[in-house]
Amino acid sequence: MTTNPLNSENLLLAFLSEFKEIDASQLSKIASLIPVECYEKGTVLIEEGSRVHHCYYVLKGCLRQYQLVDGIEKTTRLYVERQPVAFFNAYTQQSPVDVFVECAEDSVLIVGDVRSETTMYEEFPVLQQITRKMMEEDFGKMQESFAKFIISTPEQRYQDLLEKRPDLLQRIPQNQLASYIGVTPESLSHIRKRLGTR
Amino acid sequence: MTTNPLNSENLLLAFLSEFKEIDASQLSKIASLIPVECYEKGTVLIEEGSRVHHCYYVLKGCLRQYQLVDGIEKTTRLYVERQPVAFFNAYTQQSPVDVFVECAEDSVLIVGDVRSETTMYEEFPVLQQITRKMMEEDFGKMQESFAKFIISTPEQRYQDLLEKRPDLLQRIPQNQLASYIGVTPESLSHIRKRLGTR
Numbered sequence: 001m002t003t004n005p006l007n008s009e010n011l012l013l014a015f016l017s018e019f020k021e022i023d024a025s026q027l028s029k030i031a032s033l034i035p036v037e038c039y040e041k042g043t044v045l046i047e048e049g050s051r052v053h054h055c056y057y058v059l060k061g062c063l064r065q066y067q068l069v070d071g072i073e074k075t076t077r078l079y080v081e082r083q084p085v086a087f088f089n090a091y092t093q094q095s096p097v098d099v100f101v102e103c104a105e106d107s108v109l110i111v112g113d114v115r116s117e118t119t120m121y122e123e124f125p126v127l128q129q130i131t132r133k134m135m136e137e138d139f140g141k142m143q144e145s146f147a148k149f150i151i152s153t154p155e156q157r158y159q160d161l162l163e164k165r166p167d168l169l170q171r172i173p174q175n176q177l178a179s180y181i182g183v184t185p186e187s188l189s190h191i192r193k194r195l196g197t198r
Numbered sequence: 199m200t201t202n203p204l205n206s207e208n209l210l211l212a213f214l215s216e217f218k219e220i221d222a223s224q225l226s227k228i229a230s231l232i233p234v235e236c237y238e239k240g241t242v243l244i245e246e247g248s249r250v251h252h253c254y255y256v257l258k259g260c261l262r263q264y265q266l267v268d269g270i271e272k273t274t275r276l277y278v279e280r281q282p283v284a285f286f287n288a289y290t291q292q293s294p295v296d297v298f299v300e301c302a303e304d305s306v307l308i309v310g311d312v313r314s315e316t317t318m319y320e321e322f323p324v325l326q327q328i329t330r331k332m333m334e335e336d337f338g339k340m341q342e343s344f345a346k347f348i349i350s351t352p353e354q355r356y357q358d359l360l361e362k363r364p365d366l367l368q369r370i371p372q373n374q375l376a377s378y379i380g381v382t383p384e385s386l387s388h389i390r391k392r393l394g395t396r
Contacts, residue, residue, distance in 0.1 A: 069349050076345035088338030099345065125323075132330050140286030141335050146344045147274035147297065150380060151267050182348060 060108025259305025
């Protein structure tokens with residue numbers, strides 16, 4: 001955790017005020033109940049093998065999820081602004097997570113504790129509605145990404161990033177991005193060379 | 199749709215009664231509001247390019263999701279018992295879906311209409327709670343599957359199916375299963391030969 005140069009309170013209020021479901025009169029009360037934290041680039045939020053009770057929501061920044069395969073970090077997911085970070089299997093089965101999640105940039109995150117969410121939902125049912133919407137949106141996107149990953153080649157995946165997620169290419173080093181499209185860093189270099197994006 | 203040899207009513211009641219959140223006195227009332235349909239093997243539930251307002255939940259049977267790539271069917275997801283089938287991007291953006299979903303077996307499905315879900319949730323808030331739990335469970339599983347797909351080879355994916363989802367190998371023809379682990383049917387034959395599972 002770090003000091004607050006990114007003005008986390010304003011980020012939270014701006015985010016919450018986008019939901020027409022939240023009555024303006026309840027906005028500051030709800031905001032005061034939602035913990036927001038700032039983390040420095042490089043902070044490891046989740047360690048493989050640990051038990052996780054927290055979920056996150058990216059207000060600002062970028063998180064990288066990776067797994068160690070034969071000692072090598074393989075990036076399996078990237079989270080940017082307006083994405084939830086949740087590990088439902090770990091919450092419900094109370095089993096350790098099998099991934100690492102680290103801050104790829106200085107980040108401002110909503111930090112939720114799943115052990116107290118029921119109480120919060122009871123007090124503010126609107127939050128359950130909002131959470132469901134956010135999850136559904138993310139679910140839909142992940143479903144599409146997974147299907148697209150299956151039917152495409154690494155080169156197509158890279159071209160897709162170039163077109164639709166050019167920000168990721170700036171935010172994540174090439175060696176960490178390679179496994180995310182299913183290739184080694186060397187193969188990614190070849191792909192970039194072929195596509196003339198070096 | 200077909201006649202009802204699979205006893206869909208009992209399947210629905212058995213399913214609903216697993217949720218301790220539902221009060222026994224409300225069970226038959228709630229069940230009467232939930233449409234359940236039987237579909238014959240081969241029925242195409244969702245066509246690429248169509249607008250979708252329905253979600254499904256598999257009580258019995260198996261559905262296959264695929265996309266056409268250069269005229270060839272590529273399986274991108276399989277749904278079996280106790281899995282929701284939902285396309286949130288299509289609901290919220292009102293854009294056409296880019297996949298086909300067909301019944302790989304005679305199937306009994308809960309059929310939900312997303313246009314009327316709000317009314318239903320208002321009448322029975324417990325259904326919103328249950329839906330959220332189901333989605334979270336499926337979300338967690340898909341997240342794990344996607345990460346595993348990224349870090350594994352087709353041979354590892356096949357071995358994983360052999361160990362954890364042997365039912366799928368029986369239920370889905372080999373030529374439809376191949377793309378699901380990211381290879382051609384010919385490569386899957388080679389993998390099976392190498393592993394001695396022919």
